[in-house]
Amino acid sequence: MKIEIFSDFTCPFCYIGKRELERAIDLAGYTGQVEIEYKAFQIAPDTPRKNAPMLYEGMVEKFDSTLEEVKEMTKNVTMRAAEVGLHYNFEEMKTAHTEKAHRLAKWVRQFDKESVYTEALMSGYFLEGEDVNDSKYLLTVIEALDLDVNLANEIIASNAYSEDLDKDRYDAQQLGVQSVPFFVFENRYGIKGAEPNEVFVRTLHQAAEIAGIQPDLKMAGDGEASCATGECKI
16 A cells, blocks of 8 residues: 655654554554655745754744744644654754755665654654754764765755655645645545544555555454363363
């Protein structure tokens, strides 16, 4: 089954949606039967590439609000994230231009490490306050994935894979994607936003019918209260 995910590394709902999808794949019994492709969708392409402000500072300016007001804005997001086991640290988050991170993701995909790369960047950004526009941090992630750091550095310093980002933008326009996360299942079903888990489970089953796959049998119980041929566990 093929699932395309339009997302950005600094989108709080994208990380939540990613978690909901992962939980749904496991609950619905499709582990190992799903191919996920991430599509770049920059939510703030006008973010400064240098000396970007802290998230709260940027929100104060963007919404012409007070610090107390923007902190109130993030409360519901923090609570929603906690529902899927994510503990967002908005105090440490910094606004970030994500173009470099997305180009590097396109290079990483050929090594089948796009998912772990995405997880590392989102975890670093939302939970640890890392700057996903910082080349040093990106290279640290690449090294942890056991990939060529020197080659990755060359990619960061160039415009490599820019055409791939252009294609993702075109695909988003064709599908009418205006916000993320946006999930496309088998090019047939779509989910907009970080919907509840049951929405993902239902859509997975629908897409599985098109893909011609069946969910794996999920076992429950320890088998203690059972009888086998010639024997009962009493």
